[in-house]
Amino acid sequence: MRALRAAAVASVLALLGLLVWDLVHQNGPGVAAKVDKGKAVPAPELVLPRLSGEGNLSLASLRGKVVVVNFWQSSCYPCKLEARDVAAAARAWEGKEVVFLGVDAQDLKSSARAYMKKYNITYPNVRDALGKTWPKWGVTGVPETFFIDRRGRVVPPHITGQASREKIDAGIRRALQS
Amino acid sequence: MKAPAVAVVVAALVLVPGALACTPRASQAALESRLVCIECHTTLDESDSPFANELKAEVARRIALCQTEKQILDAMVAEFGKEVLSTPQTHGFDLIAWVLPIGGILVGAVALAFGARHWSRVRGARVDSTQASGLTPEDELRLDEELARFDG
Secondary structure, eight states: OHHHHHHHHHHHHHHHHHHHHHHHTOOTTOHHHHHHTTOOEEOOOOEEEBSSSSSEEEGGGGTTSEEEEEEEOTTOHHHHHHHHHHHHHHHHTTTTTEEEEEEEESOOHHHHHHHHHHTTOOSOEEEETTOTTHHHHTOOSSOEEEEEOTTSEEEEEEEESOOOHHHHHHHHHHHHHO | OHHHHHHHHHHHHHHHHHHHOOOOOSOHHHHHHHBEETTTTEEGGGOOSHHHHHHHHHHHHHHHTTOOHHHHHHHHHHHHOGGGBSSOOSSGGGHHHHHHHHHHHHHHHHHHHHHHHHHHHHHHHHHHHHHHTSSOHHHHHHHHHHHHHHHO
């Protein structure tokens, strides 16, 4: 009976340990909430496979430039509405210490590639098949756009929903000045 | 002579795809219950989100290409990982998901059986000792003495 009691206590303790571990490893609201309060926060690590081409692309490799990170999905309607503006902004800011990075999430590769072709998206895009990066960034839906300054900090503004060309340009200018 | 030639071309265009079409080797309904909409965390047949509809269309396209259920599931796992499956696989590491609950039930049943046996033994022993006399040897001796005095 003593062994049985010890096993029961051990099981309860193990379950409690799991609960604590889960609580400790929760991501919280992500960087979006802090940026929306006007704070500049270090950009979460982002290393994902490229949507076109081979290998992974790391956000850290773009340090030293302003990075516009745009989360999207090919079946999302507001993403389609903003796609041409984002692509045009990327072309306009090319070679001016500004790079764009698209993060396609929860999408079929074929659909995502067709989307990129349709909207003439030529800047680098990575694929987050399961949307695992979303919690760290605090992304709650697509599209969402973040601006990272040259020091690798996510700075305001953070655009939720369809991004217009004006909003993107304003975000870039602000990131260049920070 | 041009009209018959056009007719042949039209007939070929109509008939050839039909001849090339195969008997479906997988069921759309079965696959929709085995695949999860990653966005909404339900099986495809329970979701009507744009992403789920896109996956359903992809499944239908692959069925039309005569792919088997396994081929379609493998393609989806290659695209999204095992998380896209509604039930864990029955081999490799995923086997734990099946074995652990069954093992837990078995361990619980064995523990319960041992416990029940132990408790019934303890209870039986108590009943036996109560039925035997219900008194300690000292009390029995004292009772005998009292009875002897009473008789005497």
